[in-house]
Amino acid sequence: MSANPILVEVTRGPAVESRHRGAFVVVDASGKIVCAAGDPNMPVYPRSSAKPLQAIPLIESGAADRFGLTDRELALACASHQGEPAHVRAIESWLARIGLSPGSLECGVQAPRTPEASEDAIRKGIRLTPAYHNCSGKHSGFLTACVACGNNPSGYIEPDHPAQRRVTATLGEMTDCDLTRVALGRDGCGIPVYHLPLQNLATGMARLADPSTQPKARAEAAERLLNAMASEPFYVNGTGGFTTEVMKAAPRTVRAKGGFEGVYTAALPTKGLGVALKIEDGAMRAAECAMVHILQALDCFSARGEEQLDQFFNAIIRTFAGNIAGSVRPSASLTSSLSSRLSL
Amino acid sequence: MSANPILVEVTRGPAVESRHRGAFVVVDASGKIVCAAGDPNMPVYPRSSAKPLQAIPLIESGAADRFGLTDRELALACASHQGEPAHVRAIESWLARIGLSPGSLECGVQAPRTPEASEDAIRKGIRLTPAYHNCSGKHSGFLTACVACGNNPSGYIEPDHPAQRRVTATLGEMTDCDLTRVALGRDGCGIPVYHLPLQNLATGMARLADPSTQPKARAEAAERLLNAMASEPFYVNGTGGFTTEVMKAAPRTVRAKGGFEGVYTAALPTKGLGVALKIEDGAMRAAECAMVHILQALDCFSARGEEQLDQFFNAIIRTFAGNIAGSVRPSASLTSSLSSRLSL
Numbered sequence: 001m002s003a004n005p006i007l008v009e010v011t012r013g014p015a016v017e018s019r020h021r022g023a024f025v026v027v028d029a030s031g032k033i034v035c036a037a038g039d040p041n042m043p044v045y046p047r048s049s050a051k052p053l054q055a056i057p058l059i060e061s062g063a064a065d066r067f068g069l070t071d072r073e074l075a076l077a078c079a080s081h082q083g084e085p086a087h088v089r090a091i092e093s094w095l096a097r098i099g100l101s102p103g104s105l106e107c108g109v110q111a112p113r114t115p116e117a118s119e120d121a122i123r124k125g126i127r128l129t130p131a132y133h134n135c136s137g138k139h140s141g142f143l144t145a146c147v148a149c150g151n152n153p154s155g156y157i158e159p160d161h162p163a164q165r166r167v168t169a170t171l172g173e174m175t176d177c178d179l180t181r182v183a184l185g186r187d188g189c190g191i192p193v194y195h196l197p198l199q200n201l202a203t204g205m206a207r208l209a210d211p212s213t214q215p216k217a218r219a220e221a222a223e224r225l226l227n228a229m230a231s232e233p234f235y236v237n238g239t240g241g242f243t244t245e246v247m248k249a250a251p252r253t254v255r256a257k258g259g260f261e262g263v264y265t266a267a268l269p270t271k272g273l274g275v276a277l278k279i280e281d282g283a284m285r286a287a288e289c290a291m292v293h294i295l296q297a298l299d300c301f302s303a304r305g306e307e308q309l310d311q312f313f314n315a316i317i318r319t320f321a322g323n324i325a326g327s328v329r330p331s332a333s334l335t336s337s338l339s340s341r342l343s344l
Numbered sequence: 345m346s347a348n349p350i351l352v353e354v355t356r357g358p359a360v361e362s363r364h365r366g367a368f369v370v371v372d373a374s375g376k377i378v379c380a381a382g383d384p385n386m387p388v389y390p391r392s393s394a395k396p397l398q399a400i401p402l403i404e405s406g407a408a409d410r411f412g413l414t415d416r417e418l419a420l421a422c423a424s425h426q427g428e429p430a431h432v433r434a435i436e437s438w439l440a441r442i443g444l445s446p447g448s449l450e451c452g453v454q455a456p457r458t459p460e461a462s463e464d465a466i467r468k469g470i471r472l473t474p475a476y477h478n479c480s481g482k483h484s485g486f487l488t489a490c491v492a493c494g495n496n497p498s499g500y501i502e503p504d505h506p507a508q509r510r511v512t513a514t515l516g517e518m519t520d521c522d523l524t525r526v527a528l529g530r531d532g533c534g535i536p537v538y539h540l541p542l543q544n545l546a547t548g549m550a551r552l553a554d555p556s557t558q559p560k561a562r563a564e565a566a567e568r569l570l571n572a573m574a575s576e577p578f579y580v581n582g583t584g585g586f587t588t589e590v591m592k593a594a595p596r597t598v599r600a601k602g603g604f605e606g607v608y609t610a611a612l613p614t615k616g617l618g619v620a621l622k623i624e625d626g627a628m629r630a631a632e633c634a635m636v637h638i639l640q641a642l643d644c645f646s647a648r649g650e651e652q653l654d655q656f657f658n659a660i661i662r663t664f665a666g667n668i669a670g671s672v673r674p675s676a677s678l679t680s681s682l683s684s685r686l687s688l
Contacts, residue, residue, distance in 0.1 A: 003347040003365075010605070010626065013529025015539045017389050018605050018626035021347075021365070045361050108664025122466045133664060185357025186669045195359045261354070261362050281625035282354065282362035320452025320477060325530045 004038035005333040007279065008286035012317065012326035019331075020286030022262065023198055024277035024294055029210040031176060031203040034273060035297075037337035040199040044278040045185060047193060047259030051138050052078045052225050052267065053174050053204050057166040058141040059221035063148030067098055074228035075235035076137030080258060082238035083112035083132035085120075090235065091131040094140050098147045105130035105139045106157045107189035114239050135189035137235070142167070142191075157190040164192055175204035188260060198276050201265060206274030208255070209267035226269055229255045242288045242312065246295065249305035254295055258284070264291040268300060285328050288312055293330045297338035348382035349677040351623065352630035356661065356670035363675075364630030366606065367542055368621035368638055373554040375520060375547040378617060379641075381681035384543040388622040389529060391537060391603030395482050396422045396569050396611065397518050397548050401510040402485040403565035407492030411442055418572035419579035420481030424602060426582035427456035427476040429464075434579065435475040438484050442491045449474035449483045450501045451533035458583050479533035481579070486511070486535075501534040508536055519548035532604060542620050545609060550618030552599070553611035570613055573599045586632045586656065590639065593649035598639055602628070608635040612644060629672050632656055637674045641682035 003021060010018040023038025033040060055077040058064050064074065073094050081087040095101055110133040112118045121128065130136055139156075142163045146153040149162065156163040172179040175196055183195035208226060211219035229236050233247035236257070243256040256266040262279030264287050275294060279286045292312040295301065306313065315328040347365060354362040367382025377384060399421040402408050408418065417438050425431040439445055454477040456462045465472065474480055483500075486507045490497040493506065500507040516523040519540055527539035552570060555563035573580050577591035580601070587600040600610040606623030608631050619638060623630040636656040639645065650657065659672040 012389055012537070013527055013539075015387065015389070015527035015529060017529070017539075019624050021625075043359065045356055045359070106665065108666070110664050119466050122463050123469075125467075183357055183359035185359065185361070186663055186667065188663050188669065190663050190665050190667065193356070195357075195361075280363050281365075281627055281630070283625055283627065286625075319530055319532050319534050320454050321450065321534050322452070323530065323534065325532065 002039070004042070004280055005337070006331045007037065007290045007334045008328060009331050010285070010317070010326060010328050017326065020279050020281060020283050022277065022279040022286065022290065024275065024290060025199050025202045026273055026275050026294070026298065027199060027202045027206050028273055029203070029206045029213060031199065031206070033199065035338065037334060041197045042278065043182065043195040044198050044201065044263060044276070045193045045195055045261065046201050046265070047187060047261055047263050048080045048135065049257045049259030049263040049265040049276070050171060050201065050204070051080070052208055052229065052255065052257055053171050054138060054167045055141055055225055056170045056174070056218065056221045058145050059224055060170070060217050061145045061149055061166065063145040066148050067144055069094075069144070071228040071231040072235050073137075073140075074225055075232035077141035078225060078229055078257065079137045079236045080134040081137060081235065082114050082117065082241060083110065083134065084114055084117045084238050087235065087238060088131045091136045091140055095131075095143070098144050100143055100147070100153070102129040102131040102136070104143055104153055105133070105136055106155075107133040107135045107139045110134060116239075133189060139189065159184065159192040168192065168194075171204065174207050175200040198278055202274040202276035204274065205265045205267045205276060206272065209269045209274055210272030226255045226267060242291075245309060245312070246292065249308040250295070250300050253300040256291065256295075258287070262287040264288070266291070266295065268298065271298065273298065285315070289315060289328045289330060290334060293334060294338065346383070348386070348624050349681070350675045351381065351634045351678045352672060353675050354629070354661070354670060354672050361670065364623050364625060364627050366621065366623040366630065366634065368619065368634060369543050369546045370617055370619050370638070370642065371543060371546045371550050372617055373547070373550045373557060375543065375550070377543065379682065381678060385541045386622065387526065387539040388542050388545065388607060388620070389531075389537045389539055389605065390545050390609070391531060391605055391607050392424045392479065393601045393603030393607040393609040393620070394515060394545065394548070395424070396552055396573065396599065396601055397515050398482060398511045399485055399569055400514045400518070400562065400565045402489050403568055404514070404561055405489045405493055405510065407489040410492045411488055413438075413488070415572040415575040416579050417481075417484075418569055419576035421485035422569060422573055422601065423481045423580045424478040425481060425579065426458050426461065426585060427454065427478065428458055428461045428582050431579065431582060432475045435480045435484055439475075439487070442488050444487055444491070444497070446473040446475040446480070448487055448497055449477070449480055450499075451477040451479045451483045454478060460583070477533060483533065503528065503536040512536065512538075515548065518551050519544040542622055546618040546620035548618065549609045549611045549620060550616065553613045553618055554616030570599050570611060586635075589653060589656070590636065593652040594639070594644050597644040600635065600639075602631070606631040608632070610635070610639065612642065615642065617642065629659070633659060633672045633674060634678060637678060638682065
């Protein structure tokens, strides 16, 4: 396979120390490419970046209405949260409302991810449950749909369980991809993950952003999920998290979602576009740097929004004593691919 | 610049999820290449992988003898330790013996790196000092040389301080590189770091492994440092650490050292060879996978040694619930470059 371009460089002193290659693609709801770099057909595991697509059946099944899910809970269904106390409490109360508990979650246990929440859990000797897992909101959504549809929730993470059949069917429709024909892996939280072309993933996000050609129920589900993410950005990620900060800085224009191994997606509702990005080596530092510059080139940020995101636009590497040692910056090839994009 | 080959692949289910490019080179003490992949002239910041070379002046200056440094202390001078209690106690007692304390270390503060040491420090509310920093042994070596040579230790991390002038001169000689002509950055611990060609870094390690053409004092220093690393592998890294485990599994044949941003070096004393490896994107998971397979191809491990290193030869990626999801494995191009090496 031909090499994807270097998208991000990590500098130290006057030299480039490390380089991150990757591909990104921006499409409209028909799948037409507006802007790209690297191979748009590169297959990628979306990991958590597909969560807003995976949450559609929670609404279409009627489960969200039946249990009166709030925007906060819908945001959690689309979230990779950090296991902060507010995230965990919200999951516990949601599960209690559908008659279940964190013990029904099959995602496994993950320690909290912010330094404060992590140290607090250690200091207090808190017994961690699956509610702390970054995917516990997505899994709570699966469980809610199971209860509403009368499915036995046990084994809801398996590909042939009704919960995953619903999710896979929706994901295939939204991304225009026959998922029976692509590689199938297991995500970190145990559910199926499909190796689909980057452009198809971007198309799924574009159809969330512009659901005008979707069936009415799907279009309403898409709008409701994107509104929930915009209303409750803290519940999509958490304190200082990239997608939370981006959505706080651009609440009208961007719904962004990250996935492990260097994946980011975004739905841009005011432009009707979808974005998908994969850093070849999986580095999140590079994915964040590339994504914030792609969104900037797509005119997603106000001047004030850009100021709020300074830590991502100008990511500094410091010595342990606090002196500046280097930076994470977009490569010349990323900058040039962004400046040559089609006029929107 | 032309792309370095993919050396390591990260799989998930039946597909490759992420790819790591890089270069490595194996040379003898004259700098002649025995085996390589990618660009051997690629400039790299060695980061901590050069520590065994940076420790030479500690011995050549007479400081190690004057203060009766033990193998454990010399191993720490070459170490990136994990801030485990035994590491910190050894540093504190060493500094006390030269009349100083952790307050003289200019490396900054870093929290312990093993889960056990990290959680213990949080639980007990331990006040962290620079002794916990992974480079505190190297810095204690610099301070020891300052005291022995009558240099005021203050500012010993700056390029023009006598401590760093000694280290830079030695590093330039060992690597056959005019360091005044390469990019100069600041390492994470504050000291100068030079952007030198990968092959030169490997040459420095080969001359540690085979110091037969070096001046007598340098040859003795090289042997003493390599012996110290072999005698005290725990103090070079720590519990479960890659270089500690490799040296425990191959105590006669390998002295390995890692550096941030995907760098590994090794000195192979029984073969008189040096190895240097850089993963382009800085990923340590890829650097460990590539390094263990390079050392295997160079016949460094017994069958039992390979068994002991199974966690690195067969690095498994699991779901949070503990099921196997994928692996980190050498690429076909790494395997083929290793099988086409010159016969040793």
